[in-house]
Amino acid sequence: MSIKLKTAKTTLLAFGALSLAAASAAYAGPYDEYEGTRLVVNFPAHPHYNAVMKVLPEFTKETGIEVEVDQLQYMKMRQKQTLELTKKKGDYDLLAYVVFSKADYVYADQLENLARYFMNPRLADPAYDATDLIEGYVANISIAGGTKGYLSGPTGSMFGVPFGSETSILGYRKDIFEKHGLDVPETYDDLLELACEIPKLEPGMGGLASRAASGHHASHAFLLHLAPLGGRIFDDEWNPTLNNAAGVKAAQALKTIVDCGAEGSRAFGFAEAGASFLQGRSAMFLDSTVFAGQVNDPSKSKVVGKIGWAPHPMGVRKGSQTGGFGIAIPKNAQNKEAAFLLMQWLTSKKADKLIALEGGNPSRYSTHSDAEVNAKFPHMKVFGEALKDADPDWRPIIPVWGKINADLGTTLSKILTEDADIQSSLDGVAERAKKIMQDAGYYTWN
Amino acid sequence: MKSANLNKMTPYFFIAPAGVVLALGLLYPIAYMVYASFLDWNPSQLIGEADWVGFKNYSNLWVDEAFKESMWVTLKFAFIVVSIEIVIGLGLALLLDRNIRGISALRTIFILPMMIAPIVVGLMWRYMYHPSVGIFNRTLKDLGFESIPWLSDSTWSLVSIIIADVWQWTPFIFILCLAALQSLPRSTLEAARIDGANAWQQALYIKIPLMMPVLIVTLLLRLIDAFKVLEVILVMTNGGPGLSTEIMALRISRTASEFRELGAAAAMSNYLLMMLLLLTISMFLYNKFVEQRRQKMLALAEGG
Incomplete structure (x- = not known):
C-alpha cells in the first residue's frame, strides 16, 4: 500500500523571502535555476523518514523546489523500484534504497555515479564536509566497486549517500541491573553468562531479546554475533567460511541467547523481540539503533526511563552492524540536478541535525556529538562512540546474498528449534553457498 | 452451398471475440510464464536481456533440497486440510440439513470465517497462538497445563496452520x-425411509453417493486452493521454523522477490501448474468413469 503524502505547496510569504535573502546570501544562487521544480521521491515508511517528512517543508521554503513523497512499506520498496528503474523514463528523481539493493542497482547500471555532481561547482556545496559522514556507513551503503566489489577502496565510487542508517547497540534495564548489582557486559562471555543468569534472578524474565524467526531474522541475529566473534561469511577468495570455529561459536551464542530468552523467543522477529523488551519481559536487547526512539514513548513502552545503552559487546574484535538506507538518483530520473541538491541538503550538517532532533537516525559524527541533540537524546553520545567500530563488512552485499541468506536463516532456525547439530548444519549451508557462488561465477579466477 | 457454409460458420463468428479475449487474457500470461521459466532472469533486467538457459531451471529444482522439502510440505498440508475439512464440512451439513429455527442465521455465522480477508485471518491466529499473551496458551496455563510452542516448534507450527486453514475453509465445504x-430428490429419500433405512444408512447409502458429483468438484476446488494458499501462512509463520511450513506458493514468492530469480520462480510455478493439472484431469477422468458405469448399469437395469 502506498501512502501518498504530498507536501503542501509552500507559498513564499514576502516576509519569509526577505528574511531568507538577508540570512543566507549563499543560498540565493545555487537553487535559483531550479525554483518551482517538482521532485518526486520514494521513501520508506520508517521512523527516520517520518522525521524527514517533518523537516522537508524547510527545504522547499529555502530553495523553492517542491517535493512529492511516495512513502512505501520498506519491504515493498524494492519491487516497486525494480520496476521503476527498468523504465525508460522513471517517475522518481530520488529514492531511498535498502542497503542490500545497492549491489543489484549498481550492477544493473541504474544509479547515477555521484562524481559528476560533486565535481560540478554550481551544484556541490563546499561546506558539505563528506569526511564527517560516518565511515562505516559510507563504505557499506554508498560505495560500490571497491574492495570485494561492495566496499570502499581505490576502485570504488559513490552511488548514494547514507540516510537513515543504523548500527547495533545494546539496550539494558538499568533498574534490573542495579537491583542485582550486575555490570553492563562489555564482552561476549559476559553477555552470554548474563543472558542466562537473568532468568534465574528474575523468574519469568528473559535474558536478551533477539530475533530468531526462520529466514532473514535468524540470519540477521547470527551475523550480529559473527563479526565480533571474528568470523566472516566468505574469505578473500569467496570461499564460504561461515562454518569455521568462529561461525560455530556465533551460532552457539545465538542458541544460548534464544534458549535463555523470554517465552516464545524461538519465533521472535524484530518486532516481537522489540515488544518483549518494551513490555518488560526481557532484560536486554541487542539490535538496530532505530529501535531507540520507541523506548521512552509511553504509548508503546512500559519501561520508560529505565533503559540504558551500551556499545555492542566485543568478542575477539569490536564490530557493530551497518545497515539501513541510503538515497540515490536513478539513471532514468527527470530532474537529476535538482535531485542532487535535495540529496545534498538532506545529508548536510544542518538537515542531519534537524532530522535527528525530530527523532531520525543521523549519519554524521558531528550530529552524534552535538550538544543540542545530546540534550534531547542522551543515548546519541553512546551511539556515536559505537559507530566508530561500525563494521561495513559484517555481511556481504552481493547479488546472490539473498539466496544464501535465506538458506542460512532456515538452517539456523532448525538449529534453534529442532536442535540440529550446529557444525554439520553450517557445513551444509557452506556447501550450498559454494554451489551458488560457483554458478554466479565467483570462482572463475581460481 | 455457399450460404450453407456461412451458416455453419456463424457460431464461430460469435465465439470469436470470446476466443480472442481468452487467448489474450489467459493463454498469453501462461505462455509468458513458460517462456520465462527457460531464462536466467533477474528483475533488474528487461526480459529481452535475460539469458536463455533451456531446462536448467527445471533440472536445478530436482536437486534443490529446499524445493523438495517445500513440495513435501505442500502435499502434506493440502491432503491433511482437505481431508479434515471434507469430514467436518460434510458432517455438519448432514447434521444441519433439517428445519431448525434460526437455521439461516446459523448458516451465515458458519460462513463468516471464509469472508474474512486472509491477512486478517493470519494476524488473528498469530495473536491467538502468541506464546505468552495468546488465548490458547493463557487458557492452558490457567487450567494448569504446560504451554504449547504453537508457532515456534516445527511439528506444532504445521499443526497450527492446519487448524487455521480448517477453521477458515470448512464453511466452504x-x-x-x-x-x-x-x-437431492426427496422421493429417493422417502423411498429409503419407507424401506426402513435409519439415519446412518440414509446418509451412507443414499445421500453421500447422490452428492458425489458435487463432493468431487468441491474437493477439487479446495485442493487447488490448498496448493496455492499463501497469505495466512505468510503472516503466521513466514514458512518457519526451518522450512516446516514453507509451502510452494511461499517458496515461489520468496524466489521471485528475495532471491530475485524470476526464471526459477516461473519454473516452480509450472511444476505447481502441472501438478494441479494432473490432479484436475484425473478427477475428471474418474468422474467420467463413474458416470459411464452408472449409465451402463441403468441400461442393464432397463434391458433386464
Whole structure:
C-alpha cells in the first residue's frame, strides 16, 4: 500500500523571502535555476523518514523546489523500484534504497555515479564536509566497486549517500541491573553468562531479546554475533567460511541467547523481540539503533526511563552492524540536478541535525556529538562512540546474498528449534553457498 | 452451398471475440510464464536481456533440497486440510440439513470465517497462538497445563496452520454440501425411509453417493486452493521454523522477490501448474468413469 503524502505547496510569504535573502546570501544562487521544480521521491515508511517528512517543508521554503513523497512499506520498496528503474523514463528523481539493493542497482547500471555532481561547482556545496559522514556507513551503503566489489577502496565510487542508517547497540534495564548489582557486559562471555543468569534472578524474565524467526531474522541475529566473534561469511577468495570455529561459536551464542530468552523467543522477529523488551519481559536487547526512539514513548513502552545503552559487546574484535538506507538518483530520473541538491541538503550538517532532533537516525559524527541533540537524546553520545567500530563488512552485499541468506536463516532456525547439530548444519549451508557462488561465477579466477 | 457454409460458420463468428479475449487474457500470461521459466532472469533486467538457459531451471529444482522439502510440505498440508475439512464440512451439513429455527442465521455465522480477508485471518491466529499473551496458551496455563510452542516448534507450527486453514475453509465445504443435500430428490429419500433405512444408512447409502458429483468438484476446488494458499501462512509463520511450513506458493514468492530469480520462480510455478493439472484431469477422468458405469448399469437395469 502506498501512502501518498504530498507536501503542501509552500507559498513564499514576502516576509519569509526577505528574511531568507538577508540570512543566507549563499543560498540565493545555487537553487535559483531550479525554483518551482517538482521532485518526486520514494521513501520508506520508517521512523527516520517520518522525521524527514517533518523537516522537508524547510527545504522547499529555502530553495523553492517542491517535493512529492511516495512513502512505501520498506519491504515493498524494492519491487516497486525494480520496476521503476527498468523504465525508460522513471517517475522518481530520488529514492531511498535498502542497503542490500545497492549491489543489484549498481550492477544493473541504474544509479547515477555521484562524481559528476560533486565535481560540478554550481551544484556541490563546499561546506558539505563528506569526511564527517560516518565511515562505516559510507563504505557499506554508498560505495560500490571497491574492495570485494561492495566496499570502499581505490576502485570504488559513490552511488548514494547514507540516510537513515543504523548500527547495533545494546539496550539494558538499568533498574534490573542495579537491583542485582550486575555490570553492563562489555564482552561476549559476559553477555552470554548474563543472558542466562537473568532468568534465574528474575523468574519469568528473559535474558536478551533477539530475533530468531526462520529466514532473514535468524540470519540477521547470527551475523550480529559473527563479526565480533571474528568470523566472516566468505574469505578473500569467496570461499564460504561461515562454518569455521568462529561461525560455530556465533551460532552457539545465538542458541544460548534464544534458549535463555523470554517465552516464545524461538519465533521472535524484530518486532516481537522489540515488544518483549518494551513490555518488560526481557532484560536486554541487542539490535538496530532505530529501535531507540520507541523506548521512552509511553504509548508503546512500559519501561520508560529505565533503559540504558551500551556499545555492542566485543568478542575477539569490536564490530557493530551497518545497515539501513541510503538515497540515490536513478539513471532514468527527470530532474537529476535538482535531485542532487535535495540529496545534498538532506545529508548536510544542518538537515542531519534537524532530522535527528525530530527523532531520525543521523549519519554524521558531528550530529552524534552535538550538544543540542545530546540534550534531547542522551543515548546519541553512546551511539556515536559505537559507530566508530561500525563494521561495513559484517555481511556481504552481493547479488546472490539473498539466496544464501535465506538458506542460512532456515538452517539456523532448525538449529534453534529442532536442535540440529550446529557444525554439520553450517557445513551444509557452506556447501550450498559454494554451489551458488560457483554458478554466479565467483570462482572463475581460481 | 455457399450460404450453407456461412451458416455453419456463424457460431464461430460469435465465439470469436470470446476466443480472442481468452487467448489474450489467459493463454498469453501462461505462455509468458513458460517462456520465462527457460531464462536466467533477474528483475533488474528487461526480459529481452535475460539469458536463455533451456531446462536448467527445471533440472536445478530436482536437486534443490529446499524445493523438495517445500513440495513435501505442500502435499502434506493440502491432503491433511482437505481431508479434515471434507469430514467436518460434510458432517455438519448432514447434521444441519433439517428445519431448525434460526437455521439461516446459523448458516451465515458458519460462513463468516471464509469472508474474512486472509491477512486478517493470519494476524488473528498469530495473536491467538502468541506464546505468552495468546488465548490458547493463557487458557492452558490457567487450567494448569504446560504451554504449547504453537508457532515456534516445527511439528506444532504445521499443526497450527492446519487448524487455521480448517477453521477458515470448512464453511466452504459445509455450504456446498448443504446446497447439494437440499437439492437431492426427496422421493429417493422417502423411498429409503419407507424401506426402513435409519439415519446412518440414509446418509451412507443414499445421500453421500447422490452428492458425489458435487463432493468431487468441491474437493477439487479446495485442493487447488490448498496448493496455492499463501497469505495466512505468510503472516503466521513466514514458512518457519526451518522450512516446516514453507509451502510452494511461499517458496515461489520468496524466489521471485528475495532471491530475485524470476526464471526459477516461473519454473516452480509450472511444476505447481502441472501438478494441479494432473490432479484436475484425473478427477475428471474418474468422474467420467463413474458416470459411464452408472449409465451402463441403468441400461442393464432397463434391458433386464
